[in-house]
Amino acid sequence: MAIVNMTAMVNFYTQVFELNFEPVEMFGTQLFKTKWGSFNVLFCPASLAGNNAQQNRHQLDIYVDDLDNSIKKVVSYGGQLMGEVSETDLEKSIGIIDPDQNTMVLKSLKN
16 A cells, blocks of 8 residues: 555554554665455555555455444544444445545444
């Protein structure tokens, strides 16, 4: 992921999604890597990546165990909510924005 505010983004994803980042020195700067489920994730400065997009180009749906708790973490660690929680027969969901203005949808299955 091309990151503008590295400190805020590492903190947000660490706290909200409980990811454990490892700093990596590459290309004369510090990057951060982790595993998120089966995905390898690398946070790279957007300037180094040559990425000047103002917002993400992909929309992720992320399932969490406790949507209400995740919403509290999003707000506490610099994220924003997009609207209200919506519900279907199977799940609850809400759009969020991370500190770099990337959007995603948090979802939780109903029991």
